[in-house]
Amino acid sequence: MTRNAVDAAHVEDAVLARGAQAGDITALGLLLERHRAGMRAVALSILGPGPDVDDVVQDAAVTALRRVGDVRDPSAVGAWLRMIVRNACRSLVRESVAFRPLDDVHVPAGGVGPEEWLERHTMRDWIWEAVEKLSPTLRLPLVLRHFTTGVTSYERIAEACGVPVGTVRSRLSQGRAKLAKALAATADAPHGDTERRVRASRVEARETLAAAESGRFGALLAERWSPEIALFRGDRPVGGRSFLVRGMDGDLEAGVRQRLVHAVAGRSLVVWEMDLLNPPDDPEHCPPSVAWLMTLDDAGRPHRLRLLHPRPVPALQPPTPA
Numbered sequence: 001m002t003r004n005a006v007d008a009a010h011v012e013d014a015v016l017a018r019g020a021q022a023g024d025i026t027a028l029g030l031l032l033e034r035h036r037a038g039m040r041a042v043a044l045s046i047l048g049p050g051p052d053v054d055d056v057v058q059d060a061a062v063t064a065l066r067r068v069g070d071v072r073d074p075s076a077v078g079a080w081l082r083m084i085v086r087n088a089c090r091s092l093v094r095e096s097v098a099f100r101p102l103d104d105v106h107v108p109a110g111g112v113g114p115e116e117w118l119e120r121h122t123m124r125d126w127i128w129e130a131v132e133k134l135s136p137t138l139r140l141p142l143v144l145r146h147f148t149t150g151v152t153s154y155e156r157i158a159e160a161c162g163v164p165v166g167t168v169r170s171r172l173s174q175g176r177a178k179l180a181k182a183l184a185a186t187a188d189a190p191h192g193d194t195e196r197r198v199r200a201s202r203v204e205a206r207e208t209l210a211a212a213e214s215g216r217f218g219a220l221l222a223e224r225w226s227p228e229i230a231l232f233r234g235d236r237p238v239g240g241r242s243f244l245v246r247g248m249d250g251d252l253e254a255g256v257r258q259r260l261v262h263a264v265a266g267r268s269l270v271v272w273e274m275d276l277l278n279p280p281d282d283p284e285h286c287p288p289s290v291a292w293l294m295t296l297d298d299a300g301r302p303h304r305l306r307l308l309h310p311r312p313v314p315a316l317q318p319p320t321p322a
Contacts, residue, residue: 017074150310162234255279
């Protein structure tokens, strides 16, 4: 490719990148198509042939949608896309894929005005509006993969959904394809205020923990949660409200406390990620963290809850020989 052709390609990339940052899904789609071959080549060079290549390229496309506002130099968007693929591949090799949670993306320092920040919030609302169009079966894996901090691996998602890892891969692939269609369909529709929902959900989480610590967990569930609330393991119900109250009370009596670290909130699905703080005299009583995965009913009340421990209990170290 001649120097003039390279310059022209960079100019076209810059135009498309700015369009994508302004919320133009067509511009983002064109960018991804322009650079798909290069993204795939990066994945192949790190992972070798196999199904993980397509998974990583698809993951990178959704990550690009979420983070296109972070691009500082629109003309270098191709290198930025390949970097996303490279980082995802390396994380996959380390068996700890981790995506930045959407509401923890901060405004980069220098030159970012309120108009651009507003566009980023609008983009986030648009994404969530499209996510809500997915079926519950496809929505949960996609949200866990791309919007949580500790339930992003295929294995953890499979555990949360009660399905094999292969099914998770299939649902993620279907979910991404349908998300692209939903984004196009909702481009001109009014979008909800995602930031408001997340703030309200964080308040709700902290009020729930405070109620539990003061002995009012059962009363709060009766007041704010669905009467049909059920705890699920995978796709199987294992208990209702009284079961949840006994479990929470038992942990509190043992000296275990929870601390909110991250919240994801849509109209139909909420995730609270918590640190578990064990008592000093029993540091291994609980795993170090737990994720509350809550499906909401039509009234916005939790009616299905899954509890997942994203990080395993640390292995006990053998005693040091005397």
